[in-house]
Amino acid sequence: MEPIQLAKVQEVINQFAAKDVYIHLETTNGAYASHFDESFFSAGAYIRNAQVCYEHGKIVGEGPFRVGLKMPIGWIYAEGLTHFEVDKEERLLLAGHGHDGKLAVALQISEKPFD
Secondary structure, three states: OEEOOOHHHHHHHOOOOOOOOEEEEEEOOOOOHHHOOOOOOOEEEEEEEEEEOOOOOOOOOOEEEEEEEEEOOOOEEEEEOEEEEEEOOOOOOEEEEEOOEEEEEEEEEEEEOOO
16 A cells, blocks of 8 residues: 555546445454553444445545545545555555554445455
8 A cells, every 4th residue: 555645546536436336444443452451442333345326525635534425315434544555456445544553444445345
């Protein structure tokens, strides 16, 4: 993965618009950290292979970045994104890494279901 380049990521987001795509979205602040410190409140969210068709999407910010995907009935939104990759299967992989390098958020878009 490489640091997000706004124009490149926006171009790929636009290519997926108005198509049936699969979304992978997850967040975590250290779901396994609570066993090291019982006072630490861990939270996370995970969805994989949700099939959606978004009208348009937008990446904004100066880093970390935010991505919003506008659907007819609502939004998909991810914040804290720092890195991206378009892999050999033409999937857009976005990730947000904390200062310690650990994954905090991931948003992925694909025309095929994720394995």
